Amino acid sequence: MLSTIALDTQVLRPGLCTGCGACQGLCPYWGSVDGRTVCFFDCERADGRCQRFCPRMPTDLDVLRKQFFPEDTILPEIGPFLGLYLTRAADESIRSKAQHGGSMTALVELALKEGFIDAAALARSQGGLNPEGVLASTAEEVRACSGSSFQVPPT
Structure with a gap:
């Protein structure tokens, strides 16, 4: 087709x-x-x-799993994995506004600061079922997107 x-x-x-x-x-x-x-x-x-x-x-x-994960890293209970980690942001101001520890906010801020990325496409919750797609290029813009949004925003 x-x-x-x-x-x-x-x-x-x-x-x-x-x-x-x-x-x-x-x-x-x-x-x-x-x-x-x-x-x-x-x-x-x-x-x-x-x-x-x-x-x-x-x-x-199944094709993706076989391509990227060795057979011994695929557990029926949780699926394929290369490592399991519990993380949280070291910065309390990030954690206070985060859903589960602020790891993503901290990582995106670090990537911007270190020059790995120029901007990140993120979702900003507007309350309810209408999140907004945002192109964040500053730490302030990244922090405005903290928290979880369980809907798919148009980016």
Whole structure:
């Protein structure tokens, strides 16, 4: 099946699209019209980038497990793992606003400070079921996204 048709039938029509824009940014055949993702033309690729990078396309988890995890690291109770760690931010001001210790906030801040990344795509809770996608490039912007958001925001 062609990539554009697969994405349309398996993601768009069933209403699974999150509006992340991955297909639009990776493929010239996809775009946005009135806030909706639309396919302008079908392409001839059976495995295009729009399909491979869509977070809502079905994934063959068994193939991924075998590719990235040695057999002895896959436990039936918890699945594949390379290490298990309990972490929390050392900074009390991060932990006080965090859901479970602030590890992600502290790691993203460190990555910005050390120059590993220029910005991070994060979710900021607005209360209720409507989180907002945010491009955070400062420690203040990262901290504004502290806490958990259990919905998929459009990024």
